[in-house]
Amino acid sequence: MAAIEMKNIVKQYGDGFPAVNDVSIDVDDGEFMILVGPSGCGKSTLLRMIVGLEDITSGDMVIGGKRVNDLAPRDRNLAMVFQNYALYPHLSVYENIAFPLRLAGASNEEVDRKVREASSTLELDEHLERKPGNLSGGQRQRVAMGRAIVRDAQAFLFDEPLSNLDAKLRGQMRTEIARLQRRLGITTVYVTHDQTEAMTLGDRVAVLKRGVLQQLATPRELYTNPVNLFVAGFIGSPPMNFMPATIEGNQVKMPYGSVTIPEERAKKAQGKGLLIAGIRPEHFEDASVLDSGKTQGSTFKAKVDVVEWLGNEAYAYVPFEAPPEVQEQLLQLERDLDGESLRTQLVISLDGASRIKEGDEAEIYVDARQMHLFDPSTGENLTLDSSAAGTIPSETSTQQVAHEQDAIATPGEQEAATET
Amino acid sequence: MKQKLGPGVIVGFIVILIWCLLPVAWILSLSFKSVAETTSGSAQFLPKSWTIQNYKDILSNGDFTDALRNSFGIAIIATVLSVIFATFAAYAIARLDFKGKRVVLSIALAIAMFPVVSLISPLFDMWRTFHLFNTWPGLIIPYLTFTLPLAIWVLSAFFREIPWEMEQAAQVDGATSWQAFRKVIVPLAAPGVFTAAILTFFFAWNEYALAISLTSTTASRTVPAQMSFFVGPDPFNPPYSLLATASVIVTIPVIIIVLLFQRRIVAGLTSGAVKG
Numbered sequence: 062m063a064a065i066e067m068k069n070i071v072k073q074y075g076d077g078f079p080a081v082n083d084v085s086i087d088v089d090d091g092e093f094m095i096l097v098g099p100s101g102c103g104k105s106t107l108l109r110m111i112v113g114l115e116d117i118t119s120g121d122m123v124i125g126g127k128r129v130n131d132l133a134p135r136d137r138n139l140a141m142v143f144q145n146y147a148l149y150p151h152l153s154v155y156e157n158i159a160f161p162l163r164l165a166g167a168s169n170e171e172v173d174r175k176v177r178e179a180s181s182t183l184e185l186d187e188h189l190e191r192k193p194g195n196l197s198g199g200q201r202q203r204v205a206m207g208r209a210i211v212r213d214a215q216a217f218l219f220d221e222p223l224s225n226l227d228a229k230l231r232g233q234m235r236t237e238i239a240r241l242q243r244r245l246g247i248t249t250v251y252v253t254h255d256q257t258e259a260m261t262l263g264d265r266v267a268v269l270k271r272g273v274l275q276q277l278a279t280p281r282e283l284y285t286n287p288v289n290l291f292v293a294g295f296i297g298s299p300p301m302n303f304m305p306a307t308i309e310g311n312q313v314k315m316p317y318g319s320v321t322i323p324e325e326r327a328k329k330a331q332g333k334g335l336l337i338a339g340i341r342p343e344h345f346e347d348a349s350v351l352d353s354g355k356t357q358g359s360t361f362k363a364k365v366d367v368v369e370w371l372g373n374e375a376y377a378y379v380p381f382e383a384p385p386e387v388q389e390q391l392l393q394l395e396r397d398l399d400g401e402s403l404r405t406q407l408v409i410s411l412d413g414a415s416r417i418k419e420g421d422e423a424e425i426y427v428d429a430r431q432m433h434l435f436d437p438s439t440g441e442n443l444t445l446d447s448s449a450a451g452t453i454p455s456e457t458s459t460q461q462v463a464h465e466q467d468a469i470a471t472p473g474e475q476e477a478a479t480e481t
Numbered sequence: 482m483k484q485k486l487g488p489g490v491i492v493g494f495i496v497i498l499i500w501c502l503l504p505v506a507w508i509l510s511l512s513f514k515s516v517a518e519t520t521s522g523s524a525q526f527l528p529k530s531w532t533i534q535n536y537k538d539i540l541s542n543g544d545f546t547d548a549l550r551n552s553f554g555i556a557i558i559a560t561v562l563s564v565i566f567a568t569f570a571a572y573a574i575a576r577l578d579f580k581g582k583r584v585v586l587s588i589a590l591a592i593a594m595f596p597v598v599s600l601i602s603p604l605f606d607m608w609r610t611f612h613l614f615n616t617w618p619g620l621i622i623p624y625l626t627f628t629l630p631l632a633i634w635v636l637s638a639f640f641r642e643i644p645w646e647m648e649q650a651a652q653v654d655g656a657t658s659w660q661a662f663r664k665v666i667v668p669l670a671a672p673g674v675f676t677a678a679i680l681t682f683f684f685a686w687n688e689y690a691l692a693i694s695l696t697s698t699t700a701s702r703t704v705p706a707q708m709s710f711f712v713g714p715d716p717f718n719p720p721y722s723l724l725a726t727a728s729v730i731v732t733i734p735v736i737i738i739v740l741l742f743q744r745r746i747v748a749g750l751t752s753g754a755v756k757g
Contacts, residue, residue, distance in 0.1 A: 135657065151668040212654075
């Protein structure tokens with residue numbers, strides 16, 4: 062077991078495109094670290110650089126106090142679970158799990174003991190003699206994990222291990238992975254594009270966008286204190302609502318009326334003109350189901366377009382018109398998040414007891430204390446409580462590094478990158 | 482999915498089977514006829530009196546057994562070398578990025594299309610100069626040249642089918658590149674290796690033009706070439722029954738190999754490696 066330190070890691074491909082740009086993440090010993098982001102954000106590349114399947118263009122990869130940049134994968138003693146499991150189809154489950162031990166030259170008794178230990182942990186005992194081709198997706202997944210836990214690896218690396226499973230199995234395996242990791246207490250780096258996995262599994266979560274680390278924080282910090290529009294939109298399901306807003310004193314004016322926000326938040330956002338207000342769906346409520354005591358906030362009237370009733374709660378959709386500059390920023394955000402939203406609308410999470418129907422003119426309560434205000438031009442969260450937002454790579458240093466890299470990336474360097 | 486065969490299909494099958502197997506049956510039947518019966522121009526399909534004298538004769542014929550030994554030796558050595566070289570070459574072509582990859586593949590294809598006959602006279606001269614004429618290497622080398630391209634193409638197609646992750650997983654599990662190749666890639670490419678091996682063996686086993694031109698004695702002459710020397714005492718009455726017997730004996734190894742390996746040449750060995 063070991064800590065993994067990534068210091069200013071850069072991965073540049075032959076065409077000079079930085080897939081990973083100046084990412085620094087410290088994974089503590091025994092920590093469960095999640096790398097999350099939409100496709101193409103460089104999370105898998107980063108993981109493959111940790112394990113040694115990708116060369117590192119610049120920066121230091123330190124595992125257990127040892128710089129491993131130039132070590133081959135086999136010398137790094139890491140265990141990895143691949144997205145498509147990569148089981149050896151010509152070997153039985155037993156031999157698949159035993160494979161790393163055999164390579165290490167373990168004795169037959171030791172192999173047998175460790176394989177049986179791993180297989181009982183993963184409930185694979187009755188499948189040991191079968192070939193991977195005859196196993197179900199969940200069983201294959203467990204074999205892949207068995208191959209990882211059978212060695213005394215310094216860390217586990219998971220590359221989207223659950224994305225090939227169906228939804229129900231995914232939930233079960235997620236819990237299983239969490240339980241296993243807590244029990245073994247082994248340093249784990251887990252790549253996913255699924256924010257639910259990120260939130261539920263991780264001790265800390267690193268959110269990446271186009272190769273740049275956006276925020277590194279605990280799930281709770283990410284959820285309550287997103288550093289920018291991207292993180293705010295990525296974390297949470299359904300996602301945070303974004304609306305155009307202007308601020309005057311501590312009054313925030315939005316398409317459906319004004320709300321009052323706390324003084325200290327309002328102060329940070331003064332004088333910025335048009336802003337984007339971010340409110341999570343659960344911070345709205347049907348005013349009619351609220352206890353009379355819970356009146357911290359404002360209400361507004363809106364015409365509900367669609368209601369999705371799920372039993373314990375319901376989602377109401379309220380379309381609104383946004384001014385072009387906000388519209389553009391929101392569309393860009395959707396593209397960054399791999400989404401494709403056709404209209405600007407509010408998603409409101411209602412209590413299951415709510416009787417609001419489609420087409421109703423409903424009175425909606427909004428808890429404005431939880432509202433965030435974002436600068437539409439930079440996407441930066443103006444109301445950020447930086448003491449509870451984890452690590453944020455400072456904007457200036459990132460830009461500076463990017464600039465330096467442009468300067469460094471001479472033709473000779475690019476050629477070298479092509480050859481590797 | 483089971484489908485009931487119509488009568489037309491069955492009749493078609495039978496016609497094709499007769500068409501293909503009648504000559505084989507004829508050769509078999511000939512091999513059990515006595516020399517006297519064939520020279521007198523026997524009209525009937527089955528032998529009048531069954532005899533295994535032909536087999537006894539041919540197996541005690543020193544020239545034939547020498548030729549058989551040469552055939553086995555040359556075909557097996559050519560096959561083993563061809564498969565080994567082709568495996569490495571195909572792996573490099575499928576996995577590595579190097580300059581001239583396309584050139585290698587096109588040249589391989591060009592060689593495969595080159596007519597064997599056109600090479601015989603230059604090879605004849607060269608082999609006499611290099612003292613390779615009438616030796617085993619003298620046949621093995623040209624056989625390698627003609628079988629390698631096909632083997633490389635077959636194997637590189639198989640290697641391309643093997644997911645990259647298999648090898649990367651092996652490397653992460655602690656394997657060197659060589660161990661990953663030997664323990665993961667080659668077993669997975671086994672159907673391809675066997676296919677390449679069988680194709681190479683058949684080519685070397687059946688080859689006639691080079692075998693007859695580049696050999697002069699039974700020190701290196703293979704069975705197909707040797708059979709052309711079975712003329713018997715009377716040039717107008719070749720010993721048909723002996724020739725037929727030789728043909729049957731030469732066919733037996735081929736049949737055995739096909740039966741042995743047909744179970745190994747099953748596609749889809751990689752099923753279950755990755756989620757499809």
